[in-house]
Amino acid sequence: MEQLVRLEFPDLWLLLPELVVLLTGFTLFSLDLLYRRLNHTLAISVSLIGYLIALLLLLFNWKAKGETFYGLYHRDSFSTLLQAFMLLLTLLLLGFTRAYYRHRNSLYGEFYYILNFALAGGMFLVSSYNLLVLYVTLEAVSISFYILTALLRSDFNAKEGAFKYLMLGGLSIALASYGAGFMYLYSGSLDLRYILTHVGENQYFLVLGLVLFLVGFAIKIGAVPFHFWLPDAYQGAPTPITAYMASVGKLAFFAPVVRLMPYVQEHFAYAWITTVGLISAITMLYGNLTALVQKDVKRLLAYSSIAHSGYIMAGIAVAEVIGLKAVIYFLLAYALMGFGSFIVLALMERVSGWENRLEQFSGLRFSVPWLAFSFMVLLLALLGIPPTVGFVGKALIFMALSFEGLWWLALVMIVATGISTGYYLRITALMFMKEQNSYFSPSVSAGEKLLIILITLGVVLLGATPIILWKFVSLSAENLFVR
Amino acid sequence: MDYMALLVFFGVMLAIALVFVFVNVFLGPKTSDALQDYPYECGVPLYDKSAQSTFHQGYYLLGLLLLLFDIEAAFLFPWTVVYRYLGLFGFVEMFLFILILTYGLLYAWRKGALNWQYEEESL
Numbered sequence: 001m002e003q004l005v006r007l008e009f010p011d012l013w014l015l016l017p018e019l020v021v022l023l024t025g026f027t028l029f030s031l032d033l034l035y036r037r038l039n040h041t042l043a044i045s046v047s048l049i050g051y052l053i054a055l056l057l058l059l060f061n062w063k064a065k066g067e068t069f070y071g072l073y074h075r076d077s078f079s080t081l082l083q084a085f086m087l088l089l090t091l092l093l094l095g096f097t098r099a100y101y102r103h104r105n106s107l108y109g110e111f112y113y114i115l116n117f118a119l120a121g122g123m124f125l126v127s128s129y130n131l132l133v134l135y136v137t138l139e140a141v142s143i144s145f146y147i148l149t150a151l152l153r154s155d156f157n158a159k160e161g162a163f164k165y166l167m168l169g170g171l172s173i174a175l176a177s178y179g180a181g182f183m184y185l186y187s188g189s190l191d192l193r194y195i196l197t198h199v200g201e202n203q204y205f206l207v208l209g210l211v212l213f214l215v216g217f218a219i220k221i222g223a224v225p226f227h228f229w230l231p232d233a234y235q236g237a238p239t240p241i242t243a244y245m246a247s248v249g250k251l252a253f254f255a256p257v258v259r260l261m262p263y264v265q266e267h268f269a270y271a272w273i274t275t276v277g278l279i280s281a282i283t284m285l286y287g288n289l290t291a292l293v294q295k296d297v298k299r300l301l302a303y304s305s306i307a308h309s310g311y312i313m314a315g316i317a318v319a320e321v322i323g324l325k326a327v328i329y330f331l332l333a334y335a336l337m338g339f340g341s342f343i344v345l346a347l348m349e350r351v352s353g354w355e356n357r358l359e360q361f362s363g364l365r366f367s368v369p370w371l372a373f374s375f376m377v378l379l380l381a382l383l384g385i386p387p388t389v390g391f392v393g394k395a396l397i398f399m400a401l402s403f404e405g406l407w408w409l410a411l412v413m414i415v416a417t418g419i420s421t422g423y424y425l426r427i428t429a430l431m432f433m434k435e436q437n438s439y440f441s442p443s444v445s446a447g448e449k450l451l452i453i454l455i456t457l458g459v460v461l462l463g464a465t466p467i468i469l470w471k472f473v474s475l476s477a478e479n480l481f482v483r
Numbered sequence: 484m485d486y487m488a489l490l491v492f493f494g495v496m497l498a499i500a501l502v503f504v505f506v507n508v509f510l511g512p513k514t515s516d517a518l519q520d521y522p523y524e525c526g527v528p529l530y531d532k533s534a535q536s537t538f539h540q541g542y543y544l545l546g547l548l549l550l551l552f553d554i555e556a557a558f559l560f561p562w563t564v565v566y567r568y569l570g571l572f573g574f575v576e577m578f579l580f581i582l583i584l585t586y587g588l589l590y591a592w593r594k595g596a597l598n599w600q601y602e603e604e605s606l
Binding site: 007009029033036185 | 590593
């Protein structure tokens with residue numbers, strides 16, 4: 001018995017950013033306990049300070065690498081990159097939430113620490129290979145998202161979306177953990193790296209486990225036969241939370257699949273390419289075709305989010321370094337674009353009478369020219385027009401597909417992008433080329449204006465000089481392939 | 484044949500689940516009165532069609548709190564088995580764990596989850 005017990009003092013320096021985030025969460029939690037009604041200015045300041053410290057710690061220990069907690073926790077440049085993005089997006093989000101929730105009459109103190117737990121869960125989720133840690137952190141992120149989705153006072157749609165999300169999210173977690181059980185049965189280990197390099201008998205246990213595990217993640221990501229919760233949850237949720245789910249949520253849920261990729265390509269390259277490629281093709285086509293007929297812009301963007309999951313999965317189908325680089329770049333790009341476009345809707349929703357209907361966008365440039373312009377840039381980025389980050393992402397995915405010779409998938413991607421032109425350009429045309437039929441002008445503070453302009457600039461800048469991000473993306477992708 | 488136990492486990496699991504679903508039907512008190520679940524509105528037919536029959540929210544909260552200590556117990560069992568090899572380190576670790584869980588209970592208490600006689604908006 002004694003040799004089974006191995007004591008090791010954890011190397012806490014490696015997970016210092018996560019610890020700071022968790023500590024921030026506990027501070028918020030304790031403040032809420034202390035004051036019963038949490039002061040929002042206090043809560044926002046505490047969160048901002050905590051996340052800024054965590055972000056600085058990440059940036060100063062950029063090269064930190066290693067494992068601790070008996071290999072449960074794994075930090076490398078991939079996790080650092082994704083965590084930095086998550087923190088950045090959370091910081092941006094906190095600039096918009098208070099005014100939105102005040103308008104919807106739903107200012108809850110709980111919001112701040114539930115958001116914090118979602119972030120902390122996501123940060124741990126992107127930095128582990130262990131099935132148990134993946135399971136626990138997946139639950140942490142998902143449960144926080146269910147609550148955040150429902151957190152709108154007397155709004156039926158939010159509750160309905162949250163309930164659907166809860167049901168299908170619970171199913172996905174059940175499937176993933178069932179699959180994890182089979183993988184454990186096969187290899188006797190919970191470490192994904194060990195499981196996938198282990199050669200043992202009963203290989204069908206591994207295949208069954210892997211399939212169930214990945215189906216669980218496919219539900220979370222919103223790949224097409226498993227996407228049913230996504231439009232309702234995205235539409236029902238408070239719009240800043242939709243932005244958060246589309247950015248940080250996507251980053252977190254895609255990370256374990258990306259970590260799996262280098263290992264899968266050795267053993268199941270052919271099966272992997274066929275299945276993931278097929279699902280990706282269906283996702284791209286279905287997402288874009290359904291978005292085309294939507295009348296509600298928030299729902300339209302939710303379907304566009306499904307389509308983007310499809311593009312990312314097309315990159316995942318390419319089980320090579322080049323595919324991995326494209327996937328990471330596109331993930332980060334989509335996080336920024338998706339976040340920005342939903343946040344624009346969140347700003348517009350503060351005008352009374354605004355319902356995100358398509359025709360309400362006509363002539364928006366007359367009422368809020370700067371916001372209409374930002375929205376246009378973000379939509380063009382989602383479409384993939386050259387000087388934006390969306391173009392670089394799509395070009396990289398296309399390049400990866402053509403290097404691997406997956407021409408059929410590349411063709412589907414081009415067709416899907418062509419279809420998506422229909423709805424992105426329709427909104428742009430409505431905003432800029434139509435007469436105004438009603439006047440909508442939200443009262444936006446200078447800070448919010450600045451943040452929106454920063455996001456827009458970031459989208460253009462990262463597209464015009466992709467090398468800024470590419471260095472880090474390329475490095476982390478190569479690190480993932482090194483054993 | 485190695486995994487026969489799993490199959491047995493699956494059978495037991497299914498049986499328990501089915502028993503839980505159907506035991507209510509067999510053993511629960513039956514009333515044939517159609518008005519039993521009808522929301523009461525001062526003796527007149529229902530005005531507000533969105534009114535539902537009442538179900539005490541406290542049951543859910545109690546279930547959640549049970550989960551809190553359920554998981555604690557699940558972690559405590561393996562810990563006691565290896566406790567003598569872990570020494571002070573294990574002792575402190577488990578204390579931290581229980582402290583965090585107790586903090587959760589404190590939160591539930593403070594937020595009024597333990598108030599069985601609930602009032603409107605008792606935040």
